[in-house]
Amino acid sequence: MTTVANVESRGPQTNNATANERGYLVPHVNIIETKDSFLLEAEMPGVSKEGLEVLLEGNELTIVGRRKTGVPGAGPVYRESSPRDFRREFVLDPSIDTSKLSATIDQGVLTLTLPKTEKVKPRRIQVTD
Amino acid sequence: MKLIRRQNADLWNWSPVEQFSTLREEINRLFDSPFGDWTRRTELFNGWTPALDLYEDKENLIVKAELPGMKREEIEISVYDGTLSISGERKYEEKNQDAEPYRSERFWGRFHRTLALPKPVQSDKAKATYKDGILTVTLPKTEEAKPKQIEVNVS
Numbered sequence: 001m002t003t004v005a006n007v008e009s010r011g012p013q014t015n016n017a018t019a020n021e022r023g024y025l026v027p028h029v030n031i032i033e034t035k036d037s038f039l040l041e042a043e044m045p046g047v048s049k050e051g052l053e054v055l056l057e058g059n060e061l062t063i064v065g066r067r068k069t070g071v072p073g074a075g076p077v078y079r080e081s082s083p084r085d086f087r088r089e090f091v092l093d094p095s096i097d098t099s100k101l102s103a104t105i106d107q108g109v110l111t112l113t114l115p116k117t118e119k120v121k122p123r124r125i126q127v128t129d
Numbered sequence: 130m131k132l133i134r135r136q137n138a139d140l141w142n143w144s145p146v147e148q149f150s151t152l153r154e155e156i157n158r159l160f161d162s163p164f165g166d167w168t169r170r171t172e173l174f175n176g177w178t179p180a181l182d183l184y185e186d187k188e189n190l191i192v193k194a195e196l197p198g199m200k201r202e203e204i205e206i207s208v209y210d211g212t213l214s215i216s217g218e219r220k221y222e223e224k225n226q227d228a229e230p231y232r233s234e235r236f237w238g239r240f241h242r243t244l245a246l247p248k249p250v251q252s253d254k255a256k257a258t259y260k261d262g263i264l265t266v267t268l269p270k271t272e273e274a275k276p277k278q279i280e281v282n283v284s
Binding site: 028029030032033034044048067070071073077078080107109 | 181182183186189190191193195196198231232234235244247259261262263
């Protein structure tokens with residue numbers, strides 16, 4: 001069951017720097033499944049709440065993290081980080097209740113909670129006489 | 130988050146012998162374990178190398194490091210003999226006991242980066258902030274290292 005599938009290879013929004021001058025970085029992501037929901041964590045250093053965008057279109061989830069890089073008034077001497085913003089797309093399984101998504105960002109890590117629909121949650125059925 | 134000015138050069142206190150023996154043990158264990166198992170031996174590939182940037186303005190050298198999802202107390206910074214050292218450990222958080230991993234791309238474990246500073250700095254006046262997963266260390270240059278304008282009186 002591919003519940004939270006990746007679609008980063010699809011469409012023009014890939015991590016291919018040459019394809020697009022305004023290319024995006026693909027954030028590192030962890031996804032775990034619990035009884036009630038899926039938790040998605042994405043690393044987006046330098047992205048604050050203001051720079052974060054979580055878009056849902058049907059069952060397609062897009063996360064975009066915009067960030068300011070560099071130091072105002074100072075020149076770069078040596079640079080390893082990328083000045084690019086982050087973007088990644090996911091296809092959500094129908095078992096996810098898309099009306100109940102929630103998102104938080106803390107120290108550059110976005111945490112998305114994707115609750116499962118009531119239908120697919122395990123439940124105990126009362127036995128009646 | 131601690132900012133330590135080291136008095137001794139303990140940057141080099143790791144023992145190469147110990148490192149090699151660990152590596153050899155790892156390799157031996159690698160051949161002992163069934164084939165399907167070795168991909169999970171993440172400790173062999175635990176190299177987490179956070180990106181470092183160095184900037185300079187008139188007064189300061191500014192170092193930025195991408196360290197998403199750390200706690201302040203897990204980051205250690207030291208300045209010794211013209212070398213800035215940033216190290217720490219990101220611990221795996223057991224969020225849910227019954228959780229099942231689907232995708233695991235984030236790094237866990239220790240990192241250690243050192244950077245030779247191109248100008249002398251006043252390490253006792255260094256400052257560090259940690260915001261949005263970015264560590265910023267501001268190191269004021271010594272008076273000698275700052276650019277100066279010299280006025281020449283022509284009589």
